[in-house]
Amino acid sequence: MKILVVDDSKAMRALIRRTLRGARYDEANISEAENGREAFDSIRSSPPDLVLANFNMPEMSGIELLERLHDDGVDVSFGFITSDDSEANVERARKAGARFVIGKPFSRQDLRRAVNEATEGKKNSP
């Protein structure tokens, strides 16, 4: 399974990567991007099974990324991990097609549950 982690913080990307490993996604192919623009190019060239993105980032935000993918007809499972999980942001994320929104700080259980649900049946796929 391929997971793309999109966050402008290198520390947060490292933390998410480590949490995924500890949440039994140790065989997943995890790649990283530091903003929406970089992620967009990566997704277009090699679509992952799941995108885990921050909401608020420079260059292109996570929500702009999801809306642009939607406009371009790219169908990819997408979840947000954000410290700004206000009602307005959660609603905008859901409308754009996000599968889940996890607030930061998050527990390993929060992440595992959300990723499990969003990738049902893909965990053992190549």
Next chain:
Amino acid sequence: MSAEIPTAKLHEITKNVWSMVLGFRIQPVKFDAGKAGAQEFVLGKVTISGTWQGAVTLGCSTNLARRAAAAMFGKAPAEADAGEIRDALGELTNMVGGNYKTLLKGDCKLSIPNVTDTVPFGQVNPAPPEHEWFECEGGMVLVNVLKGTPR
């Protein structure tokens, strides 16, 4: 602190972020100029704009900032470089500020964090007594919410 959200809530957010992300125990303490005066700090700030205007500052003493970065990157403190320390403190600030923002009413936007390192005690802004203070792992943490247009 100048805001509508109770100070206890800010304490709760800070403790939650530090314990869940870093696994560090953090305790509120009274401001002690004698203890803090000899330290240098890494300061992160996010601004909130919209129906509520203001800024949230999170800082910690340099040794603790290094330990926090090491915990986030999963490495030994001695291996954390200056960029990683700034990045980690920025993310912690983003979490405290973002969690604070979700408690505010109305439509607000959170900025990207801005981090300044090696700030001597005398140059901490707002002035040190204005902050909420915590002790953690032998280091010091400060948090401030300032309502109004940030300078």
